[in-house]
Amino acid sequence: MTTTTTPPQNHNGPLWGAAPRPTACRGCGAADAADFAVRAHVGVLVLMRFHRVDGPLCRRCGRATVRVMTTKTLCQGWWSPFSLFIFTPFTLVWNLIAAMRFAKLPLSEPAPGRVPLDEGPPVHARPLAYVGLLPVLWVIWFVVGGIARSS
Known part of the structure; x- marks a missing residue:
């Protein structure tokens, strides 16, 4: 009687036969990358749009x-x-967590022939970042006006 042995199972691998996720940056191919999503949200009166960029991304591309x-x-x-x-x-909180995860990564060189994404100025130095103050100011004006009218 012959017995067959099964090869040892890799318990650290992906489940259900899914392909393993790449670990190199999807932007520039750098070796050190974090597999984390970055999100954006657009609100349009009663409609909303959600945007998502999945990792892995290196420090600069992230x-x-x-x-x-x-x-x-x-x-x-x-x-x-x-x-x-x-x-x-x-x-915004999700992206703050993403920024902290990418900041922990070491700087790494991109793959040959590839260039990392341009970081550009920080968020606080971009004029479009301050458009969000308009609804905040509107809510404050609305609340203060309501309090003044009720007095």
């Missing part, structure tokens, strides 16, 4: 993506009631 997506959210994310109080703050 920071560039966070800056672009956060600026987009700060500019266009406030224009719906649900966006104002729920989705935009959630998206």
Whole structure:
């Protein structure tokens, strides 16, 4: 009687036969990358749009993506009631967590023939980031006006 042995199972691999996720940066091919998503939210009166860029991203490409997506959210994310109080703050916190994860990565060289994404100026130096102050100022004006009328 012959017995067959099964090869040892890799318990650290993907489940259900899914393909393993790449670990190199999807932007520039750098070796050190974090597999984390960056999000943007756009609120349009009663409609909403959600944008997502999945990793893996290296430090430079991750920071560039966070800056672009956060600026987009700060500019266009406030224009719906649900966006104002729920989705935009959630998206901004998510991107802050993403920025901290990418900041922990070491600087690494891109793959030959590839260039990392341009980080550009920080979010606070981008004029579109301040468009989000308009709805905040409007809410403050509305609340203060309501308090003044009730007095």
